[in-house]
Amino acid sequence: MSNRVLPLPRSGGGKRPHAIYLAIGFPPAAKSSAYRLRETANQFVALGWDITVITICQEAWEREYGLDHTLSEKVDPRVKVVELPLIREDLETDIRAFSEERSLDPAGWIKRLRQREQKVFPEPVFGGWRYDLEQAVLRVHREHPADLLLASCAPYVNLAATWKLWEEHKVPYAVDFRDGWSLDVIGGGEAFTRDSVSGRWESKVLEHAVAVWCVNDPIAGFYRERYPHLADRVHVVRNGYDEDSLPDVSGRSPDPAAGLTFGYLGSVNFTPAFLESVLDGWRIARRDDPVLASSRFEVRGHIGAGPAREANRHMDLLKEAAVDGVSFGGPVPKADLAATYGSWDALVLMLVGGRFVTSGKVYEFMATGLPVLSAHDVDHDATNILAGHPLWTGAVGLDPHRLANSFSEAARMALKATDADRTAARRLARRFARPAVLGPAVRHLTELVRPTTAGDSAPAASTEDVQL
Template sequence: MPSSVPAHVLFVAWGFPPARGGGVYRALAISRAFAEAGAEVTVLTAQREAFERYTAVDEALESHVHPDVRVHRIPFTWPAREPDPAQWPLARRLAPPVWWRARKQLDRVPFPEPGYGPWRRPLQEEALEVHTERPVDLVVATANPYVDLAAADVLHRRHGVPYVVDYRDAWQLDVFTGRRTHRRGSRVDRLEGRLMRAAREVWFVNEPIRAWHAEQHPAAAGSMCVVANGFDPHFAPTPRLEPPDPAVPLRFGYIGTMSRQVPLAQFRAGWSRARETAPVMAGATAHLWGHSSHYAVEHPGRTGAGPAAREPGATDEDGVVLHGAVSKTAVADVYADLDVLLLILGTGRYVTSGKVYEYLASGLPIVSVHDPGNAATDVLRGYPLWFPVRDLSPEAVAAALVEAATAARSADRATREACLEFARPFSREAQLAPRVRTLLAEVTGGR
């Protein structure tokens, strides 16, 4: 008779709640999807103190970890991101450039990834220990960082455990410029090729990134598929099906990291022009929510991140309001106060962003302030209330803003319901469920 023993899935994610950052939500969703499908899930991640010290935290996210998921936390240190100068070694204080070069080389010795390389050994040791306690049927390792893949590698080589490589980013592709970041035949290139060829499946967040990797590693192309980010229903905004109060000025909003790749200056120029020239924009405000970088402190030597470096809550003469970070668990409340959403993304045909799916779930007008060639364009094409810029000139940005503002005032209930219907296939569940079911059926053999 078939066994009722559930599959044991080892999920590896350096960044897991309470870490904050875009990739954390994907990790949270994948671990939950396997648990909800009946698997026994063990997560390997970094210790909580690492996130508090180096990348900042969103403590509220921990309450959304599936109650049946076991979390193993492994010590992690990051000398290059040490925020306390008193803890810096003498060499770093006396000769910072020399120390940085040496540190990067040392990091790459155990695994070819600066900052994360030294984590390979403790990660692999923990993976082997977990397997000894309860044999692992499947490993799912999400990257970046790419050192996460080392746990899958060691269990596959020593015990034949199948694994999935989940690429929420790209190791050898700069998604903004489209350039390779490692030369062909390099250590990274050889390692990535070997890991992909041995994987049961390799997941990518969009088709352009999948196609690029299929070209680079043709022997692994058959195992590659797209598993888009999607929106999480329990974090998604409550749809608004009625137009806003005509007596109240419109509120535009952006939610996301405001890194240097994000074209905030181009948005600001177009925003100013739109407010100056279009009556429908009278009194309109733009509310920007998010961190100015991916780290708890800025990289040494950085002078700030543009407009996001101003005091949170400050409003300038153009009606732009900077609010700082918002917990993922409170994002729905932010959406509830907005009339138009701003999708401000860095340039690159491989760039999608996770927030695009959440934006779709709102049913609100969306202004795409990004290069039309971005992969996000493929996701949004056909959304009834989508207003893309033709380019990033002030005139083009202003025109899209005005069109969206007009639609926010005039779009009827039927149009907004059509937006929600468009968004339905982009839920996290719709993206993950088919792959999770297939993988569990394969590794259990129907037991």
């Protein structure tokens, strides 16, 4: 990403245009969304805008998936970050801090907490943050009038703060839905009706949005069908990968006698049954394939949050599979991604969901130039992304015997791949480099909103689709 500041129309008083970015999960949060949030903020700065990120305090992430301060190293220093003292009470693990009610009736306590949260805003876990977020955007706007607000969801309570600023000051806004709200991306279909409380919130906010971002075509299609009069404002803005996460894979010649190392990197957000299917496939492959018999399978990433962090059924399954060459190494800091990928011979892409799910890791996996084994439904958006990849096993679903064949095929690819194969794989992925994806999208947003006077911006007339 270039840090060159381009000369753009100024807000009133000769000031630079200013965007407020509701980006809960911004670095140093060790969240998969942090990469997209960081690049988006950096792109605004590169286009000559001031940007204020509103997120939550670092202690909140320590309770959840943790912190990765190496993520913050590539945040442009001109990005202003405001951290709110919001934290998930349910993730507290120090029993000395528990109330008497929680200690005596933990299930009842969590049920009543969820009810209180959803009375404030119709979103469990995060709904109670509504008023703090509303006051935060009003305060930031008062101190530095905004020309645009971009809300990244989830959490969807960000939409309440977005609406508050529009209601009181008519600041234009866009919504980065990523996965969408009224769509059940895992099961497919509608998550809630148009006339529900959530449905009325979504309809109201989207009605005035200058743009709505979605991460893939199926999600965008859902929203265009649900809100046909807003179809031209719905844009596909995919996730992508960072060049500095890629390993040097040239000149590789793995030794089959020494075995290969397979790797998975990402959050373990699938069910134990899903993981068990993959591990069973691995065991069958090791039994039937001499190369795999001496190979290893390393799992890296986050497993569980709060009190369930690395203390759940997934961990039990991984420990039981240690005799089969399976190991768990915990999360990987952003700065160590390239080295981690470089230590592996093939990648195992484990993904939940189907046609509405892409994930962010698929872009990074395909860009490494290493063989990719798909462990997900055949009708999955990752299948569309990987089509044409010269070192991809194809998607066969989650049947253990079919997965065993895929493990063997990935091993064959790892042993036979040439530098030309690896270069072709990287060339196919190049269009998904994160700046190439988010740069045009952010530029399009800035063109939709013409700064006139500070805090009084006018939406541009054109809402032509972004060419991404």
